[in-house]
Amino acid sequence: MNRIIQLCFALFFISAAYAQYNLVWQDNFDGNSLDLSKWQYEVNCNGGGNNELQCYTNRPDNVYVKDGFLHIRAKPENYNNRGYTSGRLNTANTASWKYGRFVTRAKLPRGDYLWPAIWMMPKDSVYGGWAASGEIDIMETRGQTTRMVEGTVHHGSGWPNNVYTGSGPRSFPFDFSEDFHTFELTWERDQIQWAVDGQVYHTQNLVRNFYGGRGPNPYKDVRQPFDQRFFFILNLAIGGGFFGAQANALTPATARNWPVPEMVVDYVRVYQLGANPIPNPVPVLNHLKTFPLLLKYNPLLLTMEETVEHALENAVDKAVAMTLKLDKSATTQCNTIAQLIPPTTRTIFAERD
Numbered sequence: 280m281n282r283i284i285q286l287c288f289a290l291f292f293i294s295a296a297y298a299q300y301n302l303v304w305q306d307n308f309d310g311n312s313l314d315l316s317k318w319q320y321e322v323n324c325n326g327g328g329n330n331e332l333q334c335y336t337n338r339p340d341n342v343y344v345k346d347g348f349l350h351i352r353a354k355p356e357n358y359n360n361r362g363y364t365s366g367r368l369n370t371a372n373t374a375s376w377k378y379g380r381f382v383t384r385a386k387l388p389r390g391d392y393l394w395p396a397i398w399m400m401p402k403d404s405v406y407g408g409w410a411a412s413g414e415i416d417i418m419e420t421r422g423q424t425t426r427m428v429e430g431t432v433h434h435g436s437g438w439p440n441n442v443y444t445g446s447g448p449r450s451f452p453f454d455f456s457e458d459f460h461t462f463e464l465t466w467e468r469d470q471i472q473w474a475v476d477g478q479v480y481h482t483q484n485l486v487r488n489f490y491g492g493r494g495p496n497p498y499k500d501v502r503q504p505f506d507q508r509f510f511f512i513l514n515l516a517i518g519g520g521f522f523g524a525q526a527n528a529l530t531p532a533t534a535r536n537w538p539v540p541e542m543v544v545d546y547v548r549v550y551q552l553g554a555n556p557i558p559n560p561v562p563v564l565n566h567l568k569t570f571p572l573l574l575k576y577n578p579l580l581l582t583m584e585e586t587v588e589h590a591l592e593n594a595v596d597k598a599v600a601m602t603l604k605l606d607k608s609a610t611t612q613c614n615t616i617a618q619l620i621p622p623t624t625r626t627i628f629a630e631r632d
């Protein structure tokens with residue numbers, strides 16, 4: 280006799296969080312080479328405007344794709360009169376967006392004076408030079424504080440009269456260099472939200488004037504400059520103004536002992552409300568965050584292995600993966616969420632003859 284167990288209608292709740300968002304751009308870093316139709320290298324030794332210590336190169340020593348992951352690696356070495364090299368990529372010439380949900384799954388570096396960043400800059404400097412036309416920092420942190428990240432917007436008059444607003448360093452109960460986490464920015468007309476693994480930790484109201492009170496005011500209305508198109512940047516800087524008075528304290532001896540001198544990126548994805556989705560997006564099968572929900576189940580139990588096997592084989596949406604835990608009170612804890620795919624409301628069944 281067939282015993283049908285409803286494993287998970289939780290996608291109804293999941294889709295509420297991502298309703299109407301369609302996947303419009305992504306890079307899963309499949310294969311073993313960087314997709315140059317999406318990214319371009321930045322090659323320079325100018326310090327990123329922050330007195331950084333590295334040269335950015337396009338060498339595989341600093342930027343490479345392997346086994347489905349992008350690696351941006353910092354190295355202590357003599358190169359073009361600098362003591363360090365690293366990598367920086369952007370989509371300035373290939374893709375930019377106004378509003379959306381921007382999701383990067385990455386594992387961060389660990390080591391003194393390493394500065395990983397996932398951020399966005401304006402495609403066009405409509406309101407003037409940096410930072411009058413804005414900057415949106417999705418994630419940045421310092422390599423010696425790997426349980427902290429922060430999100431920031433830069434605005435106001437052009438340098439040196441610019442200002443910034445943001446979360447400041449926020450502490451989390453895990454080390455970002457030990458495992459992958461998702462760094463998410465949801466940018467809407469009236470607000471920007473920052474989240475880690477789906478948990479919002481900061482919200483910025485955009486219905487305000489972003490003039491900082493110094494220099495000429497480049498803005499005539501609220502929301503400016505965050506009403507224009509921005510492009511993606513991924514980089515790993517070394518030293519610089521982000522470290523304050525210690526900006527130049529790094530020594531080659533310290534750098535040679537960096538425990539984890541690279542940022543590893545699993546994917547970058549962009550979703551927009553009401554936009555046309557990209558054709559045949561690659562489903563997410565493995566990289567999950569959990570959405571616990573207790574569900575009643577039939578007393579004639581499937582084993583955990585059988586349940587998982589049937590669930591994955593019979594899932595209506597193959598992009599949904601799940602783990603199941605059976606407890607003594609005859610409940611099934613269903614941990615299910617497809618990591619930031621544009622989900623639809625589905626009911627998934629498993630059965631056993």
